[in-house]
Amino acid sequence: MLKLTPRTKRNINRIIPFGLIWFILSLVFLFSEHAVSGAQGNTLDSAINVNLQVFIFASFGVTLVGLLVGVIELVYLEKHFVTYSFKAKIFYKFIIYTVFLSIIIFVMFMIAASIEMNTSILDIQVWNKYVTFFFSITHLSTLMQIGFSLLISLLYAEVSENLGQNVLKNFFTGKYHNPINEERVIMFTDMKASTTIAEKLGNRKYFELLRAYYNDLSNAIINNEGEVYQYIGDEIVITWNLKKVKGADASIKCFYDMKTDLEKRKDWYHKTFHFFPEFKAAIHVGEVTTGEIGALKKEIFFTGDVLNTTARMQSLCKEFSTDLLVSQKVLDDIQEKSTFQFNSIGNIPLKGKQEKVSLFTVKIH
Missing domain, CATH: 3.30.70.1230 (Nucleotide cyclase, GGDEF domain)
Structure with a gap:
């Protein structure tokens, strides 16, 4: 049986809360959007209709992104920003993660759109939907939601580092x-x-x-x-x-x-x-x-x-x-x-x- 080292166990315990933060916030955002538009049948063309398959994929995907942010933050970035002030840490990390998460948004949207349309990710309809999404208020809303989740994650990381996990x-x-x-x-x-x-x-x-x-x-x-x-x-x-x-x-x-x-x-x-x-x-x-x-x-x-x-x-x-x-x-x-x-x-x-x-x-x- 594989025995984890104390450092690995510590890192896992520190990373799991990132996944929980992203999963919980995604449910809050999804419920809010459904309450505003979905329940009234006002889903925008740029948005993806949420069915069970899309919901499961989105929940899993968002949680995985949160865990990935935790890995990047605690295993790689943290040691490079030890001497930076709190404001500088948040600012520079936010820029790094914004670029990274923009790529994640693209990949996840394309997969979710292909699931919704029951077609290949290479289908022209999927790409057209992404173009519509990219220039829409839905994209801006998604960026704001991810930005908020990211900010909460970074604040958690800083508080955890200062108080101790x-x-x-x-x-x-x-x-x-x-x-x-x-x-x-x-x-x-x-x-x-x-x-x-x-x-x-x-x-x-x-x-x-x-x-x-x-x-x-x-x-x-x-x-x-x-x-x-x-x-x-x-x-x-x-x-x-x-x-x-x-x-x-x-x-x-x-x-x-x-x-x-x-x-x-x-x-x-x-x-x-x-x-x-x-x-x-x-x-x-x-x-x-x-x-x-x-x-x-x-x-x-x-x-x-x-x-x-x-x-x-x-x-x-x-x-x-x-x-x-x-x-x-x-x-x-x-x-x-x-x-x-x-x-x-x-x-x-x-x-x-x-x-x-x-x-x-x-x-x-």
Whole structure:
């Protein structure tokens, strides 16, 4: 059985809403047009009479176009417009898609017209109908409908990118409208010597460094099915829901994949910033209460002792001369223990906590 990679599954989950957006809007437009003209028998010569075959083809075709827009947007275009402003992204993408969708309109109209007339797509009647359609109000209406669907799709893509796919989905489904308890793996990462580097680079250059740093770490997070909970300055808080993922194994592998991906760009960082960003991290497992919070701005928010404990653990990395610390609970949850080598550093008191925590350093074989 074909097993999809985490990146492929993520892309599929992000692309499907494009198809749904286009399908739902097409039904709205079709109903509106039918209410205005179809029910009164006022169908224009330039329009196609909708029968069951045409309806099925149009519904399938429009949904397919929406999915295709999603593929182009998320797999190809998104990475080329990372540094563009919101307005510039929408403007340039709209032009690109307008050209692309004009070709799609032509192809789909010709097929639908041939279905309606029960004749070949090469029949002169089909071509005459397209010429009539091209110079008609129906064509203008079609362009406006597709333009609106495209605009909604692009807005969805931008909102999804800024909030995060899972966060947006959870808001729509209301999953966390009422708080729920979840078992999660939490990883806190922190760039080393970031304060000193920020002072040397200045605000703007340091911002550019952080943007590149976050981008370079993203592939490892995606490939190991992690979710970015928060970016806090140069810190990243990453989580894994234990009901969905082998979070303990994935989190440690994610840490080393992040290290590897950064190392590949070492020369570029030295050339661009005269500095290579290294980081340390801590991983812990525990129960969090997850829910929507905020009055002026809604967020999916975690509360629980596991967050404070992980943060305290991460602050001890320098003291123990290690880049990664994990708790006993993480070790207990590891399913592929032969993949890693754990070395105990004992039961360590954490600032602000009464109970000591058993901590381990980790190496990967």
